[in-house]
Amino acid sequence: MASQSTDQPKSIHDFIVKDARGNDVDLSIYKGKVLLIVNVASQCGLTNSNYPELTKLYEQYKDKGLEILAFPCNQFGNQEPGDNEQIMEFACTRFKAEFPIFDKVDVNGSNAAPVYKYLKSSKGGLFGDGIKWNFTKFLVDRDGKVVDRYAPTTSPASIEKDIKKLIGTS
Known part of the structure; x- marks a missing residue:
């Protein structure tokens, strides 16, 4: 949901979301950070390639401003049937994920999370705004503006050059 203002959200920092433990997280805490926002799933054919690459990117760039x-x-x-506790256990144990994992959300349809409605309206996909599958990725700059959207089959490693540009290490 957008913060207190009734205006349209101007950046990703205008949203409050729930973390996997049910706590509110004001995304304004990420001001000044480059964000890679991903809809994840534990039982997808893309899981075994995406999670390790996301983990590697996070380890490499978290101290340089990537979240x-x-x-x-x-x-x-x-492909993500578990509850939040099971999802966190899976990601953190199997893939050593240290990046934040949020509450399970819908990314499409009338119940889509407001943050995903914003992401999709900021960067539509090749065949419309809808998210087509797990592991669609949105790259957000330090000001909270969506700068790019990547298909589920785009490997996180191939996005590294774009991340480096935004964090200033290219």
Whole structure:
């Protein structure tokens, strides 16, 4: 949901979301950070390639200003059926993920999380705004503006050059 203002959100920093433990997280805490926002799933064919690469990117660039925000989603093939505790256990144990994992959300449809409505309206996809599958990625600059959107099949490693430009290490 957008913060107190009734205006349209101007950046990703205008949202409050729930973390995987049900706590409110004001995304304004990420002001000044480059964000890679990803809808994740534990049982997807892309899981075993995406999670390790996301973890590696996070380890390499978290101290330089990168944050990866993972939003579990069960809208594609029911590939994220677990509850938040199971999802965190999976990501943190199997893939050593240290980046923030948020509450499971819908990314499409009438119940889509407001933050995802904003992301999609900021950067539509090749065939419309809808998220097509797990591991769609949005790259957000330090000011909270969406600068790019990547297809589920785009590997996180291939986004590294774009991340480096935004964090200033290119």
